[in-house]
Amino acid sequence: MEATSMSLEDVQKNLTLTKIEQSAAEEAVKLIRTLLASCCHIRPVRVDLTGSLQRGTAISGDFDIDVRVELQSQDWPSLRLLKQEAKQRLTSQGFAFLSEGEHILKLRLTTGPTKAPVDLVFTSSANAGSKEQLESQDFDADSGKWSDYTLAFRAYFGLKNDARLIEAYERLSKQGHHVKELILLTKHWKKQEEAKVEKEGRIQDAKRLGWVKSIHLELACLTAAEEMPAGQGFHMSFGRVLTLLARGLNNSALARQLAMEPSYLGLREAERAVLRAHARQSLKKMCFAFPGKGDSQDLFMFLRPSEVREIYKKDIPMIRVVEDDASGGKIYSVDHRRLAVFRLLEMFGRTRVVKVHVLALGELHKGEWKKKLSTKTDGMSITVSGPEGWVVGTDRSTTTYPLREALLVGKTQEALQLDELESDDESEILPVPKRARQ
Structure with missing residues (x-):
């Protein structure tokens, strides 16, 4: 279903994780914890589920199982040994091996109808450097590949970042905002737009949309929900999110407010420009138009x-x-x-x-x-x-x-009175015709 035409009920029915998917993910994480805890040579300090699945913003049929593996210290021989042993143990339990890097092991889970990528990212306190260190790392935005160091850097702060976002979502939900459903719809919309440009052969634009990650869209939805009064309709709320994207997405201020700024990776102007163009097209399709630059509130x-x-x-x-x-x-x-x-x-x-x-x-x-x-x-x-x-x-x-x-008699100045209705302009006289005499 086209994202721009989905209602709140459609999102809850089609995009929310099923009980089978949720159960499969939980069992997978439990198995990973058990297997890593029984490794012979080196054992992690803790193993945690992070990312969209942990925050409750994962899309049904299109989610990753992100697992954070924290070590006591970063000892390269020990890290490689743990990674190798984890690979052997997990593949023997039905996980399919895909690829690996210095800090990451990429697998695939297949259990019943559930198929999902599983990313194990290994980190330690040694990876908790400064924002300057992170930004100094080489990154090819067009190919969408960060160095392994940045993966470990983000994973180290993942638990705290998830906790802050979950707290914000729960607070807004109590106020009547359907913020998680709004995130699911926005992510689904982005995925559809990415598929469209790939089909059209616009590979560069597809790569740039692909770099717009879940965290970027989640912060945009959080910004929109914070600005909207309680009881705002879901369709209009999505229009508000698209309006923010159409103006140019920049969540750095909110990331700083949530104390996520040290590990938050923003978007280049190239990615924002592509996102802006697609948001404008979708606003037009939904019969919305965003206000001028001086008006940041109304749609x-x-x-x-x-x-x-x-x-x-x-x-x-x-x-x-x-x-x-x-x-x-x-x-x-x-x-x-x-x-x-x-x-x-x-x-x-x-x-x-x-x-x-x-x-x-x-x-x-x-x-x-x-x-x-x-x-x-x-x-x-x-x-x-x-x-x-x-x-x-x-x-x-x-x-x-x-x-x-x-x-x-359309040019008469008689007023048409409405029964049983009240409004702010009830005393106003509007020039409409009265019935001609028989």
Whole structure:
């Protein structure tokens, strides 16, 4: 399923790890611990699961089992001996050997329907150098290969970094944000974009998207969730993440705030540029457009993406809307009076673009959401006053308001009163037609 069209329910159903996958990963880590603890020549101080699987942000069917193996000290002969013995013991237990480096052993786990890469990264306190040491290491961003030293450097800080992120995710989840699901969707989106450019033969762009790692996207989603009020709809939250990516991803400030800065590896401008271009394309596909540089908060949705530029030429009143995850991500207006008028104008062929301000449920006045979804306003039709009990629907076939007669007297200054509805502009008089006399 295309990431840009997935709802919260779709993500929970299709991208969250299954119980079988979770169990297989846990059993694999338990087996690795047991085998490494029984090594004859040298034993690790501790063996821990790290990365997306540990943080609860691994995608079903597309995850790695990252295992951090900490040694008492970095003694090259001992490290090589432990790595060799671990390789022999694990392959004898069904793990397939893929490759190895000075600090890493790459395997593949196959158990039942679960297939996943397993990366054992060996580290010690000797690898906990400075950020300057890390940045001085050679890195070929186009081939996407860091030196072995940097792998061990990041692995050493992995446990603390995971703990800080997990704490942030739990805090935001308690506030009503679906931050983990947002991360899963963003990672799935990036994977789809990477596959598209590979299929088109744009190998260089595919490599650059490939270097955008899980941690980069997780910090972007964390930034978006921190900025959004409680109750923001999931679809709009994803739009907010894409907006951040479209402006140029830079998480260094957040990494510093979370005390992850010493081991956080940012992105070059080349990677950010590719990510920025794909985020803009996806925003357009989702009928979103991000605000100008001076506005860092609001997203504006345009009913017709081809007319986006019109909004900058005309002063068009906004309609406030909210996204309701409980109804599958449907969008509802909280300005029914304006919505009814804009619908009628659209049916008359008098308007083409409506500017929409997306709110979170938490931003509405107390009780406002319940009043907006009354029996007379089901999200599709709006009841207006009149002897016939007129209804303004989403199109002509669902509208009982006398459009033909209204068009004939369209220049009158009479106001159309809406029943049983409240809004901030309830006393406002809007120029709409009244029914012609029989």
